[in-house]
Amino acid sequence: MRILICDDDPLIIEQLQKFIESFFKSNHIKCPELVSFTSGESLLADSEEKDLVFLDIEMPGMNGIYIGNELKKANKNVIIFVVTSYSEYLDDAMRFHVFRYLSKPLDRSRFLRNMKDALTYYNSITVKIPVETRQGLYSFPASQIIAIEAQSRKVIVHTVQQDFDSIYTMDYWLNLLPKNSFFQTHRSFIINLDHVVDFDHFTIHLSNPQLTAYLTRRKYSSFKNAYLLYLESMR
Template sequence: MKILICDDEYTNLEILKKYITEYTAAHCIKADIYATASSKDVFESSTSYDLAFLDIQMPDIDGISVAKELKNRNQKIVIFFVTAFDEYQDEAMDLHAFRFFEKPFDAERLYASLDKALQYIDETYIDLFLYNSGEDKKILVDDIMYIRRENRKIILHTKDGNEYITRRNLNEWMEELPNTFFYLVHKSFLVNLHYITKNSYSIIVLDNTIQIPVASRKQVDFHKYWFQYLKRR
């Protein structure tokens, strides 16, 4: 998950980064957190984010303009605005802002909002394009049950029983798919946790039928992640 924090006040920037770092660590979420005081740098880059905290009033480019640009890159992005100015809220609501925060930050409200944001991300459908037999096919991320490596092939399995040989390797799929509910349980298996119907220490079962091994060196970390996932459901 890629998270952006953009605030021209360094003290607030560091406090917010600290809170979010602690939250993602406690929930076993792998997150790349980019904190910057320069809205211009964010606006001029091409990076796409899953979640963003934006100060509305900034000297170079205001947070509303940055949010519009980030929405162009990823329509599913969750945006939090940091502001004490009511005059901006109508325009911010047009961008479907997830929450507003005033300074100084209330840690408990922040954590509760992050819980809601992760639930939203988990439930969001994202369109992907797969390469299969010389054609592109559009599917929904939530339809993906698991992805497996077989020799040099990477095969994607969907809930309706279809299989697609993809151009991406497993590392690329890990970057592409939301790590709030996809987990690499084995060097050859990336699974969608939504489909797990049985979970023992070394084996998971998807949709009551498909058995997938959990690598021994991943078992402890995966089960911590699994329990955190269950708490969010």
């Protein structure tokens, strides 16, 4: 993982560095590579991976809105935190799917909460999940799993590429998949909240239009709350 800070204020850069280092230290995780820039031009000139970026909006030269759009064009999965005193830029920032909006002066507690969400999301799109079948072993990020379905004696892993017949049980998958983004809606279905299109009291429509998951009546409220919480964490 590589974390970048882009701000023309050296005091903000220093504060963000301290917050980031404190977050990883308190969670007993080695701090990733941390690189700072004082202009959007120097950030875009950097040719290495950009996994998580703290981006100021008001900077001389290229502003943060332009930089954010360019970063998303290069890597749609880059996690961007907008850091600014100017809330009027929020609508423009949301258009390139900013992960979070942090206002100056920075609040440490809020920063740490949001950093935890960012790391969880980063792991969901990068850490690979093994899928073992009778034909072989496959692996891909959890974000590519749409749903796990129990069909008679089979357990099917539906992914954005294809379906796999897993050799493991639903309980195995329930324990393996990230709790913040997967939910068991029925004894026959575990679904990825990121792939939900819409739902009613009985069914859930997913990003694959040919796949519909069942929703148990008694789980409707807890599922709705989990889904709304998930959407809130993605803002």
